[in-house]
Amino acid sequence: MTTRTSSRRVAAGAATGAILLSLAYGGAAAVADEIAPAVDAAPAATESPAQPAEAPAAEAPAAPAVEQAPDAAPAAASPAETLAEPSEPEQPTEPDEPTDPQEPTDPEEPTEPEDPDVIAPALVVAMPAPAPRGWYTEPVSIELVAGDAESGVASIMWQVDGGPAQTIPGDIGIATIGFGGDHEFAAWAVDVAGNSSEVATRTVMIDMAAPYVQSFSQPQDAVFQLGADVTLEFECSDDLSGVDMCITGELPNGKLDTSTVGDHTVDVIAVDVAGNQTVIPYRYSVTDADTSAPAITATASGTHVNDQWFTGTDAKVTLEVADATEEGVSIHYTIPGMPEVSVDGTSTEFLVPSDGAFDIAYYAEDAAGNRSETQTITVRRDTVVPTIAYAAHYTDGTPVENGAVVPQNAEIEFGHECVDSISGVADCTSEVQNGEFLDTKDLGGHSVLLMSTDAAGNEVSVIFDYTVEEPSEPTDPGNGGEEPTDPVGDGGAPAQPGTGQPAPAVVTPARNTADDDRLASTGVSQVAGIAGLVAALLAGGFGLTALGVARRRRAS
Structure with a gap:
């Protein structure tokens, strides 16, 4: 270790050297000048320069001190300097012996390496006792204690139902499950070396809610x-x-x-x-007071094909009060478009007045004035079969009536339409589709069957008949080639062929597969409308189906 020389030691050495030089060459005045800059020099040497020290002259061996100061200039000796007796100089302290930087220090003895911790910690799971059937009725606190004889336990980990793992620092702690359900609890311990114990699992069933x-x-x-x-x-x-x-x-x-x-x-x-x-x-x-309103029910009955519509005129509604012994009860009902009807008694019934759908409102009231809530029953009646309109005509627009005789290979277009104004048409079929040609290749009688069913289940079918014959040869008028005479008579205008338009095919066909009474139920009022529809079909040239006529036309 290198010794550091302090400033005080340097100053003391300088002061000592100055005193020795002064005593030898210059006296007390020189001593004061040399000591003044010193840090630790005392000012006593300058206070009494005229008083020489009482000491024998033989005790001042100044010569050797002067020889050791080569930088000090010798001064002429004065009488006062010869009389001054130098004070005892401070003995300089020897510096510490420096250590050799090359000398090596003794290294510490190496420690033996310890064996690594590869043994997993142990974990104990302490569960509180459940209810007799295995369920807990309050939050469950589970005590976890771990031990490790090597590196020590770092933490205990636990989780519920595979959720986020919770950490308990140290080797002991409490895990709490505070919500209801059938839970899977898992816990394991980890030591300082990172070893994990086996995962301990427990089933925890908690039900804290009452039925x-x-x-x-x-x-x-x-x-x-x-x-x-x-x-x-x-x-x-x-x-x-x-x-x-x-x-x-x-x-x-x-x-x-x-x-x-x-x-x-x-x-x-x-x-x-x-x-x-x-x-x-x-x-x-x-x-004991009558504060209860009478209970009333409504039922509909009558002839029907399906559960949605009645098809007979016997469709009726029956209203009944549940307590048939209650006195002073009246029943009230309203059919749309008609005034309210009131009937005294616990039951009544009435027919549905006409075809259509009706929302009939009803309620009951007792003698004490208790009135039931107004309820509604929906009744639908359709007693009329659908109407089938049909029409046939040559390609030049000349109509062909039902039962007509037509020439062989004639091109006759056919069309039809089904209409039902009450429940609506559910099905409409024909053996010849709209816009297609009638079969005129084979001679003899032919027929086309058309059928329709409405949503109420009413069915109707009609047949369009026609006869195919060979075309007749044109005959000589027998007038010897003369100009034809006026076929009408004097002043009459000749009849132009193709201008007379027969009446469209009526709704009632020449041969009908439905019963007479069912056919009659179509009513005269609908015939006019259907006649107009058929006329429109004829006039429009089957506009609804004309797109496919050209493709279906047969070769002559």
């Missing part, structure tokens, strides 16, 4: 007549462990006690599998 009554067969706070026969049924439910018991001891045969007037309560006791229990009260009142 409840899901439904009552009677509304809460209901009012019943004195002595009424009322049955009360109920159903309990539990969202986790399940219902173990749902009872009441206050309902003999499931009947409410209506023998006394006033407010009553029946307690339903519900217990779940976990042991949670609750009591749910059912409240009702008994009165």
Whole structure:
């Protein structure tokens, strides 16, 4: 180690050297000049320069000191300097011996390496005792204790249902599960060396919620007549462990006690599998006054094909009050477009007045003025079959009537349309489609069957008949080649061929597969409309189906 020389030592050495030089060459004045700059020099040497020290002259060996100061200039000796006796100089301290920087230090002895910790810690999981059936009814606190004989336990980890892992620092802690359900709990310990214990798992079933009554067969706070026969049924439910018991001891045969007037309560006791229990009260009142409105029902009946429409004139509605013994009851109903009808009594019935769909409103009222809520029954009636309109014509527009005789290979277009103004057309079929040609290749009688069904189920079918014959040869008029005479007579205009337009085919065909009474039900009022439709088909040249005529035309 290198020794550092302090400023005080340097100053002391300089002061000592100055005193020795002064004593030898210059006296006290020179001593004061040399000491003044020194840091630790004392000013005593300049206070009494005229008083020489009382010491023998032989004790001042100044010569050797002067020889050691080569830089000091010798001065002429004065008498005062010879008389001055130098004071005892301070002995300079020897500097510390410097250490050799090349000398090496002894290194520390190396320690033996320790064996690594490869042994996993141990973990103990302490569960509280559950209810007799394995369910807990409050939050579960699980004690976790870990141990490791090598590096020590760093932490304990745990999780619920595979969720985020929770950390407990150290070797002991508590894991708490505070929510209901059937849970899978897992825990493991980790030591300082990073070794993990095996995962310990436990099933934890928690149900902290009590069961409840899901439904009552009677509304809460209901009012019943004195002595009424009322049955009360109920159903309990539990969202986790399940219902173990749902009872009441206050309902003999499931009947409410209506023998006394006033407010009553029946307690339903519900217990779940976990042991949670609750009591749910059912409240009702008994009165001897008539405060209940009569209950009324409505039913519709009559001939029908499906459940949506009636097809006969016997369709009717029956209104009935549930308590047939109640007196002073009146029934009220309203058919759309008609005034309200009131009938005294507990039942009544009436026919549906016509075809159509009707929303019939009804209610009942008793003698005490209690009135039921207005209800509605919808009744639909359709007694009329659909109408089938059809038409046929040559390509030049000349119409062909039902039962007509047509030449062989004639091109005759055919079309049809089905109409139902009440329930609507459900099906409309024909053996010859709109815009197609009638079959005129084979001689003899031909027919086309057309059928239609409406949404109520009414069905109708008609047949279009025609006869195919060979075309007749043109005959000589027999006038010897003379100009034809006026076929009409004097002044008459000759009839132009193709200008006379026969009446369109009527709705009622020459041969009908439906019953006569059903066909008659189409009514005269519809014939005019269908005639107009057929006329439109003829005039328009089957505009609805004309797109496919050119492709279907047969070669002559």
